[in-house]
Amino acid sequence: MKIKYFFIVLAIFSILLEAKTLTTQEINQMPTSIEKDYYIWRFISQPDTTQQEAYDALIQASYINKTIADAYKNKTGSMPRIGAYCKGRDCTPPPPSNNTVQANRRFAAGIKAVAAQDLQTALSDFIYSKQVTDKVEDRDRATFWAYLLSKDKTFLNELLNSQDVNMYTLIAHDMANDRYPKTITPSFALKNKYSFNENDPINWALIKEQVFSGKNNLDELAQSYAYESTAGYYAFIKSYASQHKEIYYPLPYRDMLQELPIERQALIYGIARQESHFIPASVSHSFALGMMQIMPFLVNYIAKKDGESIDLDDMFDPYKALQYSNRHLNYLNSYLYHPLFVAYAYNGGMGFTKRLIQRPDMFKSGPFEPYLSMERIENIESREYGKKVLTNYVIYMNKLGISTRILPLINKLNDGTQIDRFRN
Secondary structure: OOHHHHHHHHHHHHHHOOOOOOOHHHHHHOOOOHHHHHHHHHHHHOOOOOHHHHHHHHOOOOOOOHHHHHHHHHHHOOOOOOOOOOOOOOOOOOOOOHHHHHHHHHHHHHHHHHHOOOHHHHHHHHHHHHHHOOOHHHHHHHHHHHHHHHOOHHHHHHHHOOOOOOHHHHHHHHHOOOOOOOOEOOOOOOOOOOOOOOOOHHHHHHHHHHHHOOOOOHHHHHHOOOOHHHHHHHHHHHHHHOOOOOOEOOOOOHHHHOOOOHHHHHHHHHHHHHHHOOOOOOEOOOOOEOOOOEOHHHHHHHHHHOOOOOOHHHHHOHHHHHHHHHHHHHHHHOOEOOHHHHHHHHHHOHHHHHHHHHOOOOOOOOOOOOHHHHHHOOOHHHHHHHHHHHHHHHHHHHHOOOOOOHHHHHHOOOOHHHHEOOOO
């Protein structure tokens, strides 16, 4: 698809989606994607959608999640199989490679061995894990633990030479009193130049088709989005084009965020980078929406609490998403004072985080704490999410002008008086 024609298609879809009520024709014209799945859910949920129309829409889904399935059951009385069809690129990702599986198993075994104080077995597990994994961050994780247990500076040097920026490499640079790795914050001469609706999820679905097709010059495509308002698109495409060797930390929406305290700005940037890569029209498999990936139930709760009338599509406006996220963070920060625990709560919920903090075996003083607790969190998504947001937070604090290192933040994690209200 030529880029000129591509933008014509984008304009058509932008017009189609201006209306809040969807039609069968609009659903049929959307490309198979997570974003289309979101609109299939909304279409099925409309009072005037017939049972036949609901079925015709359902079979176009790339992935039927529980939200779509429940809406379809409410409409027709029939419960579809969750996960069925999955025809699109954005359906459930392929399973991890056998090397990745084996590496993760051995790493988990190593953590159990550390908890049991069988350090020699743990060290053997970590060395095996780092040798077989296909993922750079997992290699850094295992290497970090090998260094913690052995104090062998060979492992520390491996972390210092890693091409990735993650919690483990930042800690290594702190241990070595070294500068943090280079990251890229693009700057743009213009705010925007062309008529493009960055708030339209279908536009984003089409852009992903462009990126992943293998038929386009990605550097040229990225240049089409080299503007302040589309910094997320630019960084996403450039990162993908470099096979993620170029590590981007954009700073968009300064006009809104610069009014907030630096710590809150860094936290919002850290969450947005992890949640959506700063793509305003992002939709997740669970239908978390917008740049800040707020779940529909939370959108409706915040709107009702503040006496606002809102449509879920309003979350694709980055300024509205930032506003709602900031309100939610006000609530989280009233109980949680540390960016890691705020990240856990943003992803897994306040109840999950409170239970985690109040466990007698987690985040208390002891050998290899708080690292051991950070690795023993059973909720894998929240566990890894927290590490990534903490890393982003530190990088953004520095980019926003406050010199910050990750190690002092981690050293606070066992002290309830500094990280949460639940243990005060």
